[in-house]
Amino acid sequence: MYEELRNEIISLLSKQARLDGRKPEEYREVKIETGVSRNAEGSAKVKIGDTEVIAGVKMEIMKPYPDSPDDGSMMINVELYPMSSPEFESGPPDIYSIELARITDRGIRESKTLDTKQLCITPGEKVWMVVVDVCTLNDSGNLFDAIALAAEAAMEDAVFPTVENDKIDYKHKTDKKLPMRKKPITITVYKYGNNLLVDPTYEEEKVYDARLTVSVLENGNICSLQKGGDAAINTEDVFKMIDLAKAKSKEIRKLF
Amino acid sequence: MGEMKVNEKEIVVPGETLAEGMDYLPSYGTHRAGDKILASRLGLVSVEGKVIKLVPLSGVYQPKRGDTIIGQVVEILLSGWRISTNSAYPAVLNMKDATSEFIARGADLSKYIAIGDYVIAQIINVTSQKLVDLTMKGPGLRKLKGGRIINVNANKVPRIIGKQGSMVSMIKDYTACRILVGQNGIVWIQGDDPNKELLAVETIKKIEREAHFVGLTDRIKNFLDANKAGITKLS
Secondary structure: OOHHHHHHHHHHHOOOOOOOOOOOOOOOOEEEEEOOOOOOOEEEEEEEOOEEEEEEEEEEEEOOOOOOOOOOEEEEEEEOOHHHOOOOOOOOOOHHHHHHHHHHHHHHHHOOOEOHHHHEEEOOOEEEEEEEEEEEEEOOOOHHHHHHHHHHHHHHHOEEEEEEOOEEEEEEEEEEEOOEOOOOEEEEEEEEOOEEEEOOOHHHHHOOOEEEEEEEOOOOOEEEEEEEOOOOOOHHHHHHHHHHHHHHHHHHHOOO | OOEEOOOOOOEEOOOOEEEEOOOOEEOOOEEEEOOEEEEOOOEEEEEEOOEEEEEEOOOOOOOOOOOEEEEEEEEEEOOEEEEEOOOOOOEEEEHHHHOOOOOOOOOOHHHOOOOOOEEEEEEEEEOOOOOEEEEOOOOOOEEEOOOEEEEOOHHHHHHHHOHHHHHHHHHHHHHOOEEEEOOOOEEEEEOOOHHHHHHHHHHHHHHHHOOOOOOHHHHHHHHHHHOOOOOOOOO
């Protein structure tokens, strides 16, 4: 399927060009806007070119899981709205939406950016649960990076609501921020034939051979990886893709 | 005696009364309701003798017999292909209208044209139920190999083509690209130099944006002159 489109993209990549005129390693313009929702404890809108996603953080008090009585918890959910792409349908989440949520969740969870110990109120009885919901407004490619960036930005923006007599008053916020320690940046590198690129457009995303999503910390450490696509990649590819992701993550980090 | 209610070249909206009485005849973009002729879409009024028609300003493409369109294969049928026409009505390209090659019974049709491929084809018939038939027998009609596809407003296609194809040939001259414009608003562009290919894309988008300006040809010529070497990025 889309064999002609794939050939065209590969032939352009071999000339270091792309359909929209970017270089293979060039990102579109990234815009991050925080505090876009009044009702959420923290929120962010991220635009990468025409791709647009919005993330919101809500906080609840729950009983901790029995195996970690003094740890708060975190949950990330991704909703792909039918209005944002011809491919998305309403109904239960499909495999793509689940993968997006899991990659984003893993990137943030494994970076240990959220200090879950500090989310504990009474060990074994009460802890905070942080729920991050990300919705797509427009899919013009590269939802992986956009969603991860929006989730991270919304969590950085989030503040605790006030609590009185065990009841949360969402109307009044404190100025206490979420205990965030690191900033993982998630970059997905796509492979077409022997060429690599970042930040694919909608068309490019239809025909990739393989992709690798890399979450990078400030010191260059990698905290999570996920490979997708039908084609196999060898170790040399993996290292090249990680190097590219690291280089790009530095660029995106400057925007925070 | 019938009476015109609007002037020629006036912009009308759907439902607006164009004429009263039975002396005028409704044509493209208009319909009769009782003894009135009403506009069916947003457009400019054009009267030719007794016939009233509209030059549409917006709206999607409506398949019309004789149009050459570019479509994408969406399904393989028992004896042909279903082609998306960028309108509400998909078209059928029958095997016998697609190629003069011999295709054995039960052959795998995707070997000839696969799902996702684009073809340039001509509409041979549109039934009253809007079943559209296509043919690929004719000069220049074929499966499109390589190149890129862009979408434009189908109502702006005449401006992109220009008088006797003057506009599109000017773009071809400046950018050395091969360009095919389908009446349904799908444009195929193929060039050897990626920067010039981008220039062609940007020029077509500019025409689409500025289609209503006076002296469009000169504006486009100036734009092409200013970017002779091609552009490196889409705006």
